[in-house]
Amino acid sequence: MTVQELQKAFVDAYGKKEDAIYFSPGRVNLIGEHTDYNGGYVFPCALSFGTYLLIRKNGTKEVNFRSVNEPEVIKVSLDKITEPLAKGTWANYLMGVFTQFIKRGVEFKEGYDILIWGNVPLGAGLSSSAALEVVTAFALNDQMGTGYDRTELAKIGQKAEHEFAYVMCGIMDQFASAQGKKDHAIFLNCDTLEFELVPVKLNGIKVVISNTHSPHKLGDEYNDRVRECQLAVEQLRTVRPNLNNLAELTQAEFDEIKGAITDPIALKRARHVVGEVQRTVDAVKYLKAGDIETFGKLMNASHDSLRDDYEVTGKFLDTLAEEAWKIDGVIGSRMTGGGFGGCTVSLVKNEAIDTFKEKVGKAYKEKTGLEADFYIAEIGDGAKKI
Incomplete structure (x- = not known):
């Protein structure tokens, strides 16, 4: 939809024009998966598609979503805005953000009419939920004049997901949606939230996102991985009492003390995290040096680890990655996002893109029965007012 079409939809819904329009993007993570809630490094970039929010103060004590x-209209009184609706209700993401502002002492004296539209493919692992949380936080921050910086808005979005969507996500998705910059990726330390915007210069190469159309629903399986990593940390503390998270360990340090992890599943999860943190640090170094070939090899190794040690890929993602690796001109390919369905991200030479789409798409349909979609990723800016 165009902005003009959204404005018409708002008037059709509420009878009056909106006060303001905001946008926040989805994201794709180039490398560094399931490291964020373990205090490690990630390397995401914001995309050009995302979520739009139109808003107007309505002079009542109700917020209309x-x-x-989505077909339903959800009305919530301001005195009930901190009480989650039924699990899975889309408005919970926005209500969770309102709640975080209230917890910070913000008082909403009147309600709002809100209209949402997003063009992030739902269930694709490109952070449609984070885009929704961050656009809401950005809009309320502007409307209420609260002056929170983009990092704080990312934290607000993360807490909303924890408390209202019940997914114990790390900070990466919300951070990328808030802090993204056109033609840059974000090298983020998820422990300290220190970050560097790194130019993504891919001469003759494009970032291609391949959608499995096997939607992922993060929840119990994701939260299981969080718990398994926490168990690994607890067992490692028997030999390293001051350990806070897995990402604090170098590969050599982990190899020396990994015997303290007696749970075999926790050991596999920890092995992925420690290795993935190192791969991410190395990948950024090679990107800065212009060595895209080695960056691509690290992407492939990341997928292998996510498949074998973290066990979050599955048939659909594995098929897309493995078929991509067969194509001459593919620099690297891996799953991106939480896993359990969703998308892969690939670096593909310009001259190989048509072949990539044709051959990977054909093989994927033959092996899974599903049609894959392919998007040429444009790296865009973070949250903004339109």
Whole structure:
């Protein structure tokens, strides 16, 4: 939809024009998966598609939530805004953000009419939920004049997901949506939140996102991985009492003390995290040096680890990655996002893109029965007012 079409939809829904329009993007993570809640490094970039929010103060004590993507209209009184609706209700993401502002002492004296529309493919692992949380936080921050910086808005979005969507996500998705910059990726330390915007210069190469159309629903399986990593830390503390998270360990340090992890599943999860943190640090170094070939090899190794040690890929993601690796001109390919369905991200030479789409798409359909979609990723800016 165009902005003009969204404005018309708002008037059709509420009878009056919106006060303001905001946008926040989805993201793709180039490397560094399931490291964020373990205090490690990630390397995401914001995308050009995301979520739009139109808002107007309505002079009542109610907040009205509508989405172009969803049929129901949800009305919530301000005195009930901190109480989650039924699990899975889309408005919970926005209500969670309102709640975080209230917890910070912000008082909402009147309600809002809100209309949402997003063009992030749902269930694709490109952070449609984070885009929704961050656009809401950005809008309320502007409307209420609270002056929170982008990092604080990312934290607000993360807490909303924890408390209202019940997914114990790390900070990466919300951070990328808030802090993204056109043609840059974000090298983020998820422990300290220190970050560097790194130019993504891929001469003759494009970032291609391949959608399995096997939607992922993060929840119990994701939270299981969080718990398994926490168990690994607890067992490692028997020999290293001051350990806070897995990402503090170098590969050599981990190899020396990994015997303290007696749970075999926790050991596999920890092995992935420690290795993935190192791969991410190395990948950024090679990107800065212009060595894209080695960057691609690290992407492939990341997928292998996510498949074998973290066990979050599955048939659909593995098929896309393995078929991509067969194509001459593919620099690297891996799953991106939480896993359990969703998307892969690939670096593909310009001259190989048509072949990539044709051959990977054909093989994927033959092996899974599903049609894959392919998007040429444009790296865009973070949250903004339109």
